[in-house]
Amino acid sequence: MATATLSIDLDAIARNWRALDALSAPGVETAAVVKADGYGLGAARVAGRLARAGARRFFVATAEEGAALRQALGEAAQIMVFSGHMPGDTDMIGDLGLVPMLNSLEQITRHLEALPGHPFGIQLDTGMNRLGMEAAEWETVAPIVLSARPVLLISHLACADEPGHAANAAQLAEFRRMTDGAGVPRSLAATGGVLLGEDYHFDLTRPGVGLYGGLPFAAAEPVVRLSLPVIQVREVAAGETVGYGCGWTAPAPRRIATLAAGYADGLIRAMSNAARLWAGATPCPLVGRVSMDLVTADVTGLDAAPQTLDILCPEQTVDALADAAGTIGYEILTALGPRYARRYAEGRG
Numbered sequence: 001m002a003t004a005t006l007s008i009d010l011d012a013i014a015r016n017w018r019a020l021d022a023l024s025a026p027g028v029e030t031a032a033v034v035k036a037d038g039y040g041l042g043a044a045r046v047a048g049r050l051a052r053a054g055a056r057r058f059f060v061a062t063a064e065e066g067a068a069l070r071q072a073l074g075e076a077a078q079i080m081v082f083s084g085h086m087p088g089d090t091d092m093i094g095d096l097g098l099v100p101m102l103n104s105l106e107q108i109t110r111h112l113e114a115l116p117g118h119p120f121g122i123q124l125d126t127g128m129n130r131l132g133m134e135a136a137e138w139e140t141v142a143p144i145v146l147s148a149r150p151v152l153l154i155s156h157l158a159c160a161d162e163p164g165h166a167a168n169a170a171q172l173a174e175f176r177r178m179t180d181g182a183g184v185p186r187s188l189a190a191t192g193g194v195l196l197g198e199d200y201h202f203d204l205t206r207p208g209v210g211l212y213g214g215l216p217f218a219a220a221e222p223v224v225r226l227s228l229p230v231i232q233v234r235e236v237a238a239g240e241t242v243g244y245g246c247g248w249t250a251p252a253p254r255r256i257a258t259l260a261a262g263y264a265d266g267l268i269r270a271m272s273n274a275a276r277l278w279a280g281a282t283p284c285p286l287v288g289r290v291s292m293d294l295v296t297a298d299v300t301g302l303d304a305a306p307q308t309l310d311i312l313c314p315e316q317t318v319d320a321l322a323d324a325a326g327t328i329g330y331e332i333l334t335a336l337g338p339r340y341a342r343r344y345a346e347g348r349g
């Protein structure tokens with residue numbers, strides 16, 4: 001079968017969630033961010049496992065993602081939507097009990113008019129300039145908005161993966177200035193913010209990438225293994241080339257394996273001549289350009305022709321593969337394509 005297998009260790013995700021939860025004080029709630037289909041790994045399966053581990057609140061990017069998650073999780077879970085309340089979202093938010101994080105006066109007005117009494121949170125901009133209300137705007141409307149009783153005030157750190165960055169303390173101070181005394185639960189920390197320490201934790205943390213084994217949570221357990229079937233193995237002579245654009249030239253006689261996954265599956269072209277595939281602990285360089293459905297690897301160093309090689313495994317984590325391709329682990333995870341056979345491992349713990 002020329003379909004690669006993406007193995008997802010749901011128990012490792014649960015252990016990563018518990019490990020992040022243990023970094024904040026017992027009174028601080030740890031939510032889970034499962035946007036972009038659980039960072040590419042399957043939001044329903046991930047959130048279901050985390051609900052069993054004790055997570056009660058889940059964040060998604062859009063109301064549509066929230067609707068899909070509601071189907072999977074049932075009524076008890078709290079589902080929060082980062083993009084807030086957009087035109088056309090009202091029925092989904094209302095009928096499915098989603099909690100929008102309102103980002104602007106326009107969204108606040110829309111929400112309070114369309115769904116009076118329906119829970120909402122507020123996202124504040126403390127310096128990232130991406131989503132949320134700016135300080136001046138917030139100060140004007142805060143008394144009115146607070147009287148409608150938001151369930152959560154959040155903001156997001158721009159540089160939390162760089163502990164020494166001055167923006168962290170500046171955003172923390174601004175968040176305090178904008179929310180102290182509001183009497184509403186607060187949340188500032190994603191994965192990076194959890195690692196910055198208790199000052200950043202407030203009432204609720206909302207890690208994403210660390211759950212899935214990615215940096216900046218360096219202590220995370222790896223979660224994914226991606227195994228590619230070998231379709232064909234051939235011998236090439238010194239001076240022969242491999243792949244589109246004759247992108248690699250054999251320096252000596254070499255054995256080349258052709259494997260079933262390519263850039264249509266999220267193995268981005270920047271991995272060409274840069275990443276490695278793995279036979280257990282033995283690395284095999286990816287040689288030549290990544291094609292749409294195929295990659296080629298130099299397996300000369302192996303004793304026997306392999307049946308499969310791994311491109312994500314404990315030897316090459318999402319961040320190591322990202323480094324080879326000049327990107328970040330987040331992008332490697334969320335690029336994982338729909339063609340893989342996804343296998344979930346889940347015990348009872």
Ligand SMILES: *Cc1c(COP(=O)(O)O)cnc(C)c1O
Binds near residue numbers: 155
């Ligand atoms: C994606 C996101 C998170 C989770 O971030 P990680 O770095 O993956 O932990 C938390 N909060 C907001 C607002 C986000 O957009």
